[in-house]
Amino acid sequence: MTINLKTKSATADEIALQLTEAIHTHRLQPGAKLREDEVCDIFQVSRTIVRQSLHSLQHKGLVTILRNKGAFVAKPTLKEAREVFEARSLIEPAMAHAAALRATPKDVAFLEDHMQAEKDALAREEVGEALRLSGDFHVQIARIADHSLIETLLAQLVARSALIIALYWRRRNALSDSSSHMGLVNAFRNKDADGAEEIMKGHLLDLLMQLDLRDSPSGPVSLKDALRK
Amino acid sequence: MTINLKTKSATADEIALQLTEAIHTHRLQPGAKLREDEVCDIFQVSRTIVRQSLHSLQHKGLVTILRNKGAFVAKPTLKEAREVFEARSLIEPAMAHAAALRATPKDVAFLEDHMQAEKDALAREEVGEALRLSGDFHVQIARIADHSLIETLLAQLVARSALIIALYWRRRNALSDSSSHMGLVNAFRNKDADGAEEIMKGHLLDLLMQLDLRDSPSGPVSLKDALRK
DNA sequence: TAGGCGCTGATTGTATACGATTTGGCGCAC
DNA sequence: GTGCGCCAAATCGTATACAATCAGCGCCTA
Numbered sequence: 001m002t003i004n005l006k007t008k009s010a011t012a013d014e015i016a017l018q019l020t021e022a023i024h025t026h027r028l029q030p031g032a033k034l035r036e037d038e039v040c041d042i043f044q045v046s047r048t049i050v051r052q053s054l055h056s057l058q059h060k061g062l063v064t065i066l067r068n069k070g071a072f073v074a075k076p077t078l079k080e081a082r083e084v085f086e087a088r089s090l091i092e093p094a095m096a097h098a099a100a101l102r103a104t105p106k107d108v109a110f111l112e113d114h115m116q117a118e119k120d121a122l123a124r125e126e127v128g129e130a131l132r133l134s135g136d137f138h139v140q141i142a143r144i145a146d147h148s149l150i151e152t153l154l155a156q157l158v159a160r161s162a163l164i165i166a167l168y169w170r171r172r173n174a175l176s177d178s179s180s181h182m183g184l185v186n187a188f189r190n191k192d193a194d195g196a197e198e199i200m201k202g203h204l205l206d207l208l209m210q211l212d213l214r215d216s217p218s219g220p221v222s223l224k225d226a227l228r229k
Numbered sequence: 230m231t232i233n234l235k236t237k238s239a240t241a242d243e244i245a246l247q248l249t250e251a252i253h254t255h256r257l258q259p260g261a262k263l264r265e266d267e268v269c270d271i272f273q274v275s276r277t278i279v280r281q282s283l284h285s286l287q288h289k290g291l292v293t294i295l296r297n298k299g300a301f302v303a304k305p306t307l308k309e310a311r312e313v314f315e316a317r318s319l320i321e322p323a324m325a326h327a328a329a330l331r332a333t334p335k336d337v338a339f340l341e342d343h344m345q346a347e348k349d350a351l352a353r354e355e356v357g358e359a360l361r362l363s364g365d366f367h368v369q370i371a372r373i374a375d376h377s378l379i380e381t382l383l384a385q386l387v388a389r390s391a392l393i394i395a396l397y398w399r400r401r402n403a404l405s406d407s408s409s410h411m412g413l414v415n416a417f418r419n420k421d422a423d424g425a426e427e428i429m430k431g432h433l434l435d436l437l438m439q440l441d442l443r444d445s446p447s448g449p450v451s452l453k454d455a456l457r458k
Numbered sequence: 459t460a461g462g463c464g465c466t467g468a469t470t471g472t473a474t475a476c477g478a479t480t481t482g483g484c485g486c487a488c
Numbered sequence: 489g490t491g492c493g494c495c496a497a498a499t500c501g502t503a504t505a506c507a508a509t510c511a512g513c514g515c516c517t518a
Binding site for chain 3: 265276280297298
Binding site: 052055056059060079080083084086087090091094147148149150153 | 281284285288289308309312313315316319320323376377378379382
């Protein structure tokens, strides 16, 4: 009599999510190859499912699929990188404005917890996880603004931003400057919509400023290792 | 000796494009079911390819796939509809600004031809085609602004706007008011970036204003007919 | 007759087999 | 020794077979 240990095989969405997290935390670097069979082995599913995941990630701009060549973690060009941050600069200040008007005390508390979690991750030297949380902070603002479409869109842009940071940022520790996020939370608490909008505008400008040519010496990373959290 | 008439079977992208056009021109109405086998028959490809197309359209927000139920042309809620136009309002004025600064005489001529084509389509009473061209006008502005990311994004939002128009607009003839588009082209010609931005802002506000509750008496349409241009 | 049950055809979901393309290496000629 | 070309292995692309699920309908029962 054996306990049935057969783990429910992962769905395409679950695989895409795990790959996204691995990209977001820099466990998977831009340009890394994603061989279908390898992903199959890791998640114990057929290639059909894996291909669904990879195509899904391609649509989100995180993966580039070259016909008959395979899937690779996307490597945004400098122009694409600028476009991502320009798009965010168009969208996010308005979200900050709307979020400030809608934020409940519960929302403010949630964001404070969120910032604390990021700080904790940094204290544990989990830089990748801190980076992921820092990006998610922006997505949460769109959620508080109650704008699902932009929340989804922003999640994609933020994920791509992680790729860009991996490729083009020199001083990554600048990320640990959490004053902008703190300022946003304060503005939310005071329902200072205009203030929140301005802070967000400046914050994104800061991020854009740090875009910086840098050759990417990213060594190849084992796919299996990258997924092993 | 027979001439090889074997038509190169369509690719997933081609099928997605044709479906998109059918949606854009209202030959396919919101809620219409897209049975896989039926699409297979029409394009003479295997379900593998058709499923790729449908998933691709799902990612673009044009199709909703219900597990074990099938794929349907998306039916945006009123909230989603508002969000689409709100997002466009955040993005497009900036594109108009940038396009005004970059537009060459060739670009201006292109847009004039584009508007003429729309007018011709209306004259031929091809309302759907005129609608598609009218939407594409906005995408072309992003192209002129040389912003690929937003060009892609906008193409999706414009396509979804066609769904919204099919569902929620009362006075569709209001679309034939081409004064805004004309004003934009003039502003481009004069490199009046601020003017272009203002016109675009007002134009999108106009569009948003026409969002209007209306029950959708859309009758079911044969998929094959909808694709027969 | 209304309601529930189960069967059956239709439709979608997944795995797998097979074909096409690429890549890397080996050998041969120069 | 170098370069070219060919072959084999690896990998991806597509079609198809099979499994799971759903919707409609008739039948049975209270």
